Amino acid sequence: MAAKSLNQQIFRLTGGLVLLSAIAILVNVWFSTVEHAEKQLRGNLQIAESVFKQTFSNREEQLYNSVDILTSDFGFKAAVASDDEATIESALLNHGQRVEADLMAQLSLQGTVISTTNPSLEVGGQFPYQTLIEQTNQRGGANTIMMLNDQLYQAILLVVETPRPHGITLIGFDVDNTLLERLKSITQLDVTISVEQQGNVTYSVSTLQAAIQEQALQLTTADLSWLDVLLFSDALYISKRFLYVDNGDNQIWVTLSENVTRLYGEFNRLQLKITAIAAILLILTLMFGAMFAKKLSTPLYGLSRYARRISGGDYEQVIEVDSKTTEIDALSTAFVAMQANIKERQSEIEFQATHDLLTGIYNRYKIAKILDARFKQDRQFVVVGANIHGFRGVNDIFGYQSGDRCLQAIAARFEQLDGECARLSGGEFLWLPDREINDEVLSIVQRKIEMPIIVDDVVMNIKIALGVLQCPQDCSDSESVFKRVNICLDEARVTQGLIVSYAEEFERNYVRRLAIISELKKALVTQQSELSLCYQPKLNLNTNKVDHAEALIRWNSSQLGFVPPDEFIAIAEQAGLINQVTQWVINAVIDDVVTLREHDVRLSIAINLSAKDIVDPHLLSNVTDKLKEFDLPHDCLSFEITESDIVSDPKKAVAELQRFRDAGFSLAIDDFGTGYSSLTYLKSLPVTELKIDKSFVLKLNTQRSDQQIVQTILHLAKSFNLDVVAEGVEDKASLTLLREWGCKWGQGYYICKPAPLSQLISWYTDNLATDWTT
Known part of the structure; x- marks a missing residue:
């Protein structure tokens, strides 16, 4: 049997039963519909409150995950531990863009703003909510909704441990109209969030139009009457208000408002029609009103029960309503769709809370x-x-x-x-x-x-x-x-x-490693004597004169003692400090070259570069600017690059090294022979020298296999028109062999150990006439 509209049933019933049935219908429909509408309204407001709290809970969890990832990052913790404001600011900015945060800040344990991405906080200023700072220090973290410069934020504060507490990281999302409109699209209710101080509203954001806010925020379900709905149905809102956050001086109130026109629209039209008929057919309507009211109210009560179960989290129930009216069928269908949508959103929220969104595996x-x-x-x-x-x-x-x-x-x-x-x-x-x-x-x-x-x-x-x-x-x-x-x-x-x-x-x-990183940062940015340079001369075997030397960095830390270069250089590369170390060496070498020339010592000083130095676009300009400052020629410096640094990205290495050659600098491949693919790229590399690794030279006079390797490298270098430096020369016999085989430079303890600048000058002066092979 085809379903009939509610209006058709009202007309058929009341037209045949006159006055008595009209009165019965009027009384029963009025009371039943009002009661049901009020229950449904309360249910909607309760569901909306749950959705609101769940949404903010999910955002809180997202904020926690974001700040936890940041504060667990090794580089960020190292930056916080060393008070590296530039690195902290960069990490906050990059991480904030990645998680789309509106507020990122790093605070001291006392609440001083160290770095921030938001103008609401001033670097060096005091964080305005000291109670939150105390709570964060006590518990390791805190979450809240707070006001900053007329903007509302949902925020998380978390202590950074390195491994001891060393600061507080703050991350937050805006609480604005965009968020409220999203909540409105989910709950179909208007949302108002207001901030009160001592009972006075200091800030408010709402999806309601300004003209109706006052009425909507004042009328609650307790004040609702069907007469109000009947007379003011164009703009009648019912609201539920609850305290969400109490920050002491500031209180965050949430008001959920529903336009009851949607709930009472059909009811109002029905009331007017029944009232008109009841004036003529009162007696007949009384006879059949009870039956009609039951037929109308039963499915509505059933839907109300389903709504309560849905609000309690039961999304698996089958919604069945025995009704032959299109309006109730439509309402029942809407309930089914609402249940499915809420279930789907709940599943999505749970998935996002437990899984990595990029890869789909657990987070x-x-x-x-x-x-x-x-x-x-x-x-x-x-x-x-x-x-x-x-x-x-x-x-x-x-x-x-x-x-x-x-x-x-x-x-x-x-x-x-x-x-x-x-x-x-x-x-x-x-x-x-x-x-x-x-x-x-x-x-x-x-x-x-x-x-x-x-x-x-x-x-x-x-x-x-x-x-x-x-x-x-x-x-x-x-x-x-x-x-x-x-x-x-x-x-x-x-x-x-x-x-x-x-x-x-x-x-x-x-x-x-953390201590080395921290102390090395201090040593690089402060005026100190911890970092120093030693120089090891290179003997020109053709002229029997020393015309080159290699700069070697040394570090005697006041806190750590002597730290071997192999140890702190590797850590500096991992921590992103190698460019600063190299720049320090370059500045110190150029200053020492000036001193050498004042003592009439003309040496070309070789500086070691790492893979990260090679690809630094500013390194070459910094070197040339420094040389120009002291009016020094480019041939007073040369650079050495290890073989492994070159083969890690040969195309980029060739392009960057060519810039150094075009600028007039000599380039050498350090530790040649220890790599595995140098021969493949040797013909295309813009280098001028090969430096034989000392492992092949230390026992050159006694090891036949080392002699064969060194001779092979010398022949290879000659075919490519490259000069050769042999490091690790420990005795005169090895030096003599190298000279006979055509090696251009020798370097090692037999000639001179690495020495500070003053000793190098004295040694150079004393050995001007030394014949090293006799």
Whole structure:
């Protein structure tokens, strides 16, 4: 039987039963509909309140994940520990853009603003909410909604531990009309957020039109009457108001408002028609009013029950309403759609809270829950941390889109393994195998993950560093897992094979690296005598004169003592300080060249460059500007580049090195013979010299194999019209052989050990007439 409209049923019923049925319908419809509408209205407001709180809870969780990723980043913690404001500002800006945060700031533990991306806070000023600072210091973090310069923010504060508390990181999202309009689209209710101080509203943001705000914010469900709806149906709002945040002086109030016209529109029209008929057919309407009211109210009550169950989180119920009216059928269909949409949004919210949105695998929050659950089971399990070695280079070379595709491919490979996996941050992953694994299995997994990744016909060859923790021996909770995985991966990145298992000494090494980074930063930016240069002369075997020398940096730290160059140079490269170290060396060498020339000592000083120095676009201009400042020729300096730095990115290296050659500088390949592919690029490199590694020269006079290697390099250099420097000359016999074979320069302890500038000048003067081979 076809469903009939509500109006058709009213006309058929009241037209045949006259006055008595009209009165019965009027009374029953009035009371039943008003009661149902009020319950539905309250239900809508309650659902809207739940959705509002859930939305802000999800934003709070998103803020926590964002600030947790930032404060867990090694580089950021190092910057905070060393009070490196420039690095902190850069990290805040980059991370804020990545997570689309509207407020990013770094505060001291006392609340002083160190760095910020938002003009609402002033660097050097005091954070206005000291109660939050105290709460953050006590609990390690805090969340709130607060006002800053007439703008409302939802914010998270988290203490940065390096490993001791060293500052507070603040991240926040705007609470503005865009957010409220999104909430309105979900709840179909208008939202007003107001800030009150001592009972006075100081700030308000609302989706309501200004003309109706006062009425909408004052009328609550307790004040509602059907007469109001009837007389003011064009602009009648019912509101529910609750306190969301109490910051002491500031209180954040939320008001949810519904335009009851949508609920009472059909009811009002029905009331008017029934009232008109009731005036004529009162007696007949009374006889049939009860039956009609029941027929109308029963499905509405049923829908009301469904609404309450939906508001309680039951999204699996089957909504069935026995009705033959199109309006109630439409309302029932709307309930079904609402239930499905809320369920879908809930699932999406839960997925986003527990999964990495780029790769689809678990995120840090979810894997932490899994780890804590395993610790509670008190059983043995293995945690494997993985890091893409040099992932920043992947983004720089191939672009961020290809970098994202790379992360997705690696995540898919981890998903194919047994167990659980998660992406922690950047190129860092965590894998929890379901079974015990040994070194052989780890090597197989490493090779599988490192298989080439092809993106748009571009082949990306990657290396994966693996750090292994045995739990619960090595860790006791998820936080210690994350910390020690980072420490493990730091060791793995500098270990042959890129696989290590956690050892207690790693933590000591990690602390020492942090200390070296901190002290090195201080040494580079302060006037001090910790950093110094030594020079080792190079003897020209053709003229028997010293005309070149190599600059070697030394560091005697007041806190750490003597730190070997091999140790702090490697750490400086990892921490992004190598460019500052190189610039310090260049400035110091040029100052020393001026001193040498004042003592009539004419030497060309060789300076070592790293891979990051080569690609620094400002290095060459800085060198030439410094030489021009002292009116020095370019041939007073030369540069040495290690073979491995060249082959890591030969095309870019060739382009950058050519700029140095075009500027008139000599270039040498340092440690030649220790690499694996130099011959491939040697013919295209704009170098002037090869420097034979000392491992082939130290026992040159006694080792036949070393003699063959050195002679081969000399013949190769001659074919390419390159000069050769042999370092590691320890005796006269080796020096004589090199001279006979045509090597141009010799360098080593037999000639002179590395010496400070004053000693070099004295040594040079004393050995002007020395014949080194007799």
